[in-house]
Amino acid sequence: xxxxxxxxxxxxxxxxxxxxxxxxxxxxxxxxxxxxxxxxxxxxxxxxxxxxxxxxxxxxxxxxxxxxxxxxxxxxxxxxxxxxxxxxxxxxxxxxxxxxxxxxxxxxxxxxxxxxxxxxxxxxxxxxxxxxxxxxxxxxxxxxxxxxxxxxxxxxxxxxxxxxxxxxxxxxxxxxxxxxxxxxxxxxxxxxxxxxxxxxxxxxxxxxxxxxxxx
Numbered sequence: 001x002x003x004x005x006x007x008x009x010x011x012x013x014x015x016x017x018x019x020x021x022x023x024x025x026x027x028x029x030x031x032x033x034x035x036x037x038x039x040x041x042x043x044x045x046x047x048x049x050x051x052x053x054x055x056x057x058x059x060x061x062x063x064x065x066x067x068x069x070x071x072x073x074x075x076x077x078x079x080x081x082x083x084x085x086x087x088x089x090x091x092x093x094x095x096x097x098x099x100x101x102x103x104x105x106x107x108x109x110x111x112x113x114x115x116x117x118x119x120x121x122x123x124x125x126x127x128x129x130x131x132x133x134x135x136x137x138x139x140x141x142x143x144x145x146x147x148x149x150x151x152x153x154x155x156x157x158x159x160x161x162x163x164x165x166x167x168x169x170x171x172x173x174x175x176x177x178x179x180x181x182x183x184x185x186x187x188x189x190x191x192x193x194x195x196x197x198x199x200x201x202x203x204x205x206x207x208x209x210x211x212x213x214x215x
Contacts, residue, residue: 078186089183094169097179101172113165120164124156132156 045060066074102112129152133145140148173179192198192207 075186075188082183082186086181086183086185089181090169093173093179093181094165097169097172097176100176113168116168117161117164120167121160122164124153124160128156129153 045058045063047059048056049059049062050057063074098113099109101116102109105112107115129149130145132152133140133148
Protein backbone atom coordinates (compact mmCIF):
# COMPACT_ATOMS: atom_id res chain seq x y z
CA UNK A 1 0.00 0.00 0.00
CA UNK A 2 0.99 3.59 -0.53
CA UNK A 3 1.14 4.47 3.13
CA UNK A 4 3.66 1.80 4.05
CA UNK A 5 6.36 3.76 2.19
CA UNK A 6 5.72 7.22 3.57
CA UNK A 7 6.88 9.42 6.41
CA UNK A 8 5.32 8.68 9.84
CA UNK A 9 2.71 11.36 9.17
CA UNK A 10 1.06 8.86 6.83
CA UNK A 11 -1.18 7.53 9.60
CA UNK A 12 -2.57 11.01 9.98
CA UNK A 13 -3.11 11.44 6.25
CA UNK A 14 -4.78 8.03 6.05
CA UNK A 15 -7.17 9.02 8.82
CA UNK A 16 -7.94 12.29 7.06
CA UNK A 17 -8.57 10.51 3.80
CA UNK A 18 -11.10 8.17 5.32
CA UNK A 19 -13.04 11.07 6.72
CA UNK A 20 -13.21 13.37 3.72
CA UNK A 21 -12.97 11.47 0.45
CA UNK A 22 -15.37 9.28 -1.43
CA UNK A 23 -14.25 5.73 -1.94
CA UNK A 24 -13.52 5.47 -5.69
CA UNK A 25 -13.16 1.74 -5.70
CA UNK A 26 -13.54 -1.36 -3.67
CA UNK A 27 -10.19 -0.92 -2.06
CA UNK A 28 -11.72 0.50 1.10
CA UNK A 29 -14.48 -2.08 1.30
CA UNK A 30 -14.31 -4.99 3.75
CA UNK A 31 -12.71 -8.13 2.33
CA UNK A 32 -15.26 -10.67 1.16
CA UNK A 33 -15.62 -13.70 3.42
CA UNK A 34 -14.48 -17.16 2.25
CA UNK A 35 -16.44 -18.62 -0.62
CA UNK A 36 -17.33 -21.58 1.61
CA UNK A 37 -19.75 -19.31 3.48
CA UNK A 38 -22.17 -17.96 0.89
CA UNK A 39 -24.51 -15.12 1.75
CA UNK A 40 -28.09 -15.93 2.70
CA UNK A 41 -30.08 -16.25 -0.48
CA UNK A 42 -26.92 -16.52 -2.60
CA UNK A 43 -26.98 -20.29 -3.00
CA UNK A 44 -25.40 -23.12 -1.06
CA UNK A 45 -28.13 -23.16 1.58
CA UNK A 46 -28.11 -26.99 1.58
CA UNK A 47 -24.49 -27.01 2.75
CA UNK A 48 -24.08 -29.13 5.88
CA UNK A 49 -22.33 -27.07 8.56
CA UNK A 50 -22.63 -29.43 11.54
CA UNK A 51 -23.52 -33.00 12.42
CA UNK A 52 -24.89 -34.49 15.64
CA UNK A 53 -24.99 -38.23 15.15
CA UNK A 54 -27.12 -38.78 12.08
CA UNK A 55 -28.64 -35.30 12.33
CA UNK A 56 -27.22 -32.89 9.76
CA UNK A 57 -27.58 -29.15 10.29
CA UNK A 58 -27.61 -27.11 7.11
CA UNK A 59 -26.69 -23.53 6.43
CA UNK A 60 -30.34 -22.89 5.60
CA UNK A 61 -31.31 -23.82 9.16
CA UNK A 62 -28.66 -21.53 10.60
CA UNK A 63 -29.83 -18.66 8.40
CA UNK A 64 -33.43 -19.29 9.39
CA UNK A 65 -32.47 -19.11 13.07
CA UNK A 66 -30.45 -15.95 12.36
CA UNK A 67 -33.48 -14.44 10.64
CA UNK A 68 -35.63 -15.34 13.62
CA UNK A 69 -33.32 -13.80 16.23
CA UNK A 70 -31.76 -10.83 14.42
CA UNK A 71 -33.30 -10.14 11.03
CA UNK A 72 -31.98 -6.58 10.82
CA UNK A 73 -28.35 -7.57 11.41
CA UNK A 74 -28.66 -10.47 8.98
CA UNK A 75 -29.97 -8.13 6.30
CA UNK A 76 -27.19 -5.62 6.98
CA UNK A 77 -24.39 -8.18 6.75
CA UNK A 78 -25.95 -9.83 3.70
CA UNK A 79 -25.98 -6.48 1.92
CA UNK A 80 -22.39 -5.80 3.02
CA UNK A 81 -21.26 -9.17 1.67
CA UNK A 82 -23.02 -8.52 -1.63
CA UNK A 83 -21.48 -5.07 -1.98
CA UNK A 84 -18.01 -6.43 -1.24
CA UNK A 85 -18.42 -9.15 -3.84
CA UNK A 86 -19.81 -6.66 -6.34
CA UNK A 87 -16.84 -4.34 -5.79
CA UNK A 88 -14.41 -7.20 -6.36
CA UNK A 89 -16.39 -8.34 -9.39
CA UNK A 90 -16.07 -4.87 -10.90
CA UNK A 91 -12.30 -5.03 -10.41
CA UNK A 92 -12.05 -8.48 -12.00
CA UNK A 93 -14.21 -7.41 -14.95
CA UNK A 94 -12.02 -4.33 -15.35
CA UNK A 95 -8.92 -6.53 -15.46
CA UNK A 96 -10.49 -8.67 -18.19
CA UNK A 97 -11.58 -5.67 -20.26
CA UNK A 98 -8.14 -4.07 -20.01
CA UNK A 99 -6.41 -7.34 -20.92
CA UNK A 100 -8.65 -7.76 -23.99
CA UNK A 101 -8.06 -4.16 -25.07
CA UNK A 102 -4.29 -4.52 -24.61
CA UNK A 103 -4.29 -7.66 -26.76
CA UNK A 104 -6.27 -5.88 -29.48
CA UNK A 105 -3.75 -3.03 -29.41
CA UNK A 106 -0.79 -5.46 -29.59
CA UNK A 107 0.53 -4.14 -26.28
CA UNK A 108 1.29 -5.68 -22.93
CA UNK A 109 -1.26 -5.03 -20.21
CA UNK A 110 1.26 -2.84 -18.41
CA UNK A 111 2.11 -0.77 -21.49
CA UNK A 112 -1.53 -0.38 -22.50
CA UNK A 113 -2.62 0.59 -18.99
CA UNK A 114 0.19 3.12 -18.66
CA UNK A 115 -0.69 4.70 -22.00
CA UNK A 116 -4.42 4.90 -21.35
CA UNK A 117 -4.14 6.13 -17.78
CA UNK A 118 -1.75 8.86 -18.90
CA UNK A 119 -4.46 10.10 -21.27
CA UNK A 120 -6.99 10.30 -18.46
CA UNK A 121 -4.89 11.41 -15.50
CA UNK A 122 -5.28 14.92 -14.21
CA UNK A 123 -2.26 16.16 -12.25
CA UNK A 124 -2.78 17.18 -8.65
CA UNK A 125 -2.34 20.92 -8.27
CA UNK A 126 -0.87 22.86 -5.35
CA UNK A 127 -4.29 24.44 -4.89
CA UNK A 128 -5.89 21.02 -4.40
CA UNK A 129 -3.27 20.06 -1.82
CA UNK A 130 -3.99 23.33 -0.02
CA UNK A 131 -7.74 22.69 -0.06
CA UNK A 132 -7.27 19.15 1.26
CA UNK A 133 -5.10 20.46 4.08
CA UNK A 134 -7.48 23.28 5.00
CA UNK A 135 -10.50 20.99 4.99
CA UNK A 136 -8.79 18.70 7.48
CA UNK A 137 -6.70 21.20 9.42
CA UNK A 138 -8.40 20.42 12.71
CA UNK A 139 -7.09 16.84 12.45
CA UNK A 140 -3.49 17.62 11.54
CA UNK A 141 -2.36 17.77 15.18
CA UNK A 142 -0.47 20.98 14.54
CA UNK A 143 1.52 19.75 11.55
CA UNK A 144 2.11 22.37 8.89
CA UNK A 145 1.15 22.21 5.25
CA UNK A 146 4.82 21.83 4.30
CA UNK A 147 5.14 18.82 6.61
CA UNK A 148 2.11 17.17 5.06
CA UNK A 149 2.42 18.37 1.47
CA UNK A 150 4.20 15.32 0.05
CA UNK A 151 2.03 12.66 1.75
CA UNK A 152 -1.10 14.54 0.71
CA UNK A 153 0.21 14.90 -2.84
CA UNK A 154 0.94 11.17 -3.05
CA UNK A 155 -2.42 10.27 -1.56
CA UNK A 156 -4.35 12.48 -3.98
CA UNK A 157 -2.21 11.15 -6.83
CA UNK A 158 -3.14 7.61 -5.87
CA UNK A 159 -6.81 8.59 -5.89
CA UNK A 160 -6.40 10.08 -9.36
CA UNK A 161 -4.85 6.81 -10.56
CA UNK A 162 -7.88 4.89 -9.31
CA UNK A 163 -10.27 7.38 -10.88
CA UNK A 164 -8.43 7.20 -14.21
CA UNK A 165 -8.61 3.41 -14.18
CA UNK A 166 -12.32 3.52 -13.39
CA UNK A 167 -12.86 5.90 -16.32
CA UNK A 168 -10.87 3.59 -18.60
CA UNK A 169 -12.93 0.59 -17.56
CA UNK A 170 -16.17 2.53 -18.09
CA UNK A 171 -15.01 3.48 -21.58
CA UNK A 172 -14.15 -0.13 -22.40
CA UNK A 173 -17.45 -1.43 -21.04
CA UNK A 174 -19.31 1.04 -23.23
CA UNK A 175 -17.53 -0.29 -26.32
CA UNK A 176 -17.59 -3.97 -25.40
CA UNK A 177 -20.32 -6.40 -26.35
CA UNK A 178 -22.03 -9.01 -24.21
CA UNK A 179 -20.93 -7.58 -20.87
CA UNK A 180 -23.41 -8.74 -18.27
CA UNK A 181 -23.39 -8.82 -14.50
CA UNK A 182 -25.08 -11.98 -13.25
CA UNK A 183 -24.37 -11.59 -9.54
CA UNK A 184 -27.79 -11.28 -7.92
CA UNK A 185 -28.36 -8.71 -5.17
CA UNK A 186 -29.85 -10.00 -1.93
CA UNK A 187 -33.60 -10.21 -1.77
CA UNK A 188 -35.89 -10.73 1.19
CA UNK A 189 -39.29 -12.33 0.89
CA UNK A 190 -41.80 -10.30 2.88
CA UNK A 191 -45.16 -11.79 3.81
CA UNK A 192 -47.94 -9.24 4.01
CA UNK A 193 -51.10 -9.88 5.97
CA UNK A 194 -54.44 -9.16 4.38
CA UNK A 195 -55.08 -6.33 6.84
CA UNK A 196 -51.71 -4.61 6.37
CA UNK A 197 -52.15 -0.99 5.21
CA UNK A 198 -51.43 -0.63 1.51
CA UNK A 199 -51.96 1.54 -1.54
CA UNK A 200 -52.15 0.70 -5.22
CA UNK A 201 -53.11 -2.40 -7.15
CA UNK A 202 -52.78 -5.77 -5.47
CA UNK A 203 -51.49 -7.17 -8.78
CA UNK A 204 -48.61 -4.67 -9.10
CA UNK A 205 -45.34 -6.42 -10.06
CA UNK A 206 -43.41 -4.65 -7.28
CA UNK A 207 -44.39 -4.18 -3.65
CA UNK A 208 -42.66 -1.42 -1.70
CA UNK A 209 -42.56 -2.06 2.05
CA UNK A 210 -41.98 0.77 4.49
CA UNK A 211 -40.12 -0.46 7.55
CA UNK A 212 -39.89 1.27 10.92
CA UNK A 213 -37.68 0.02 13.71
CA UNK A 214 -39.46 0.69 17.00
CA UNK A 215 -36.77 0.19 19.63
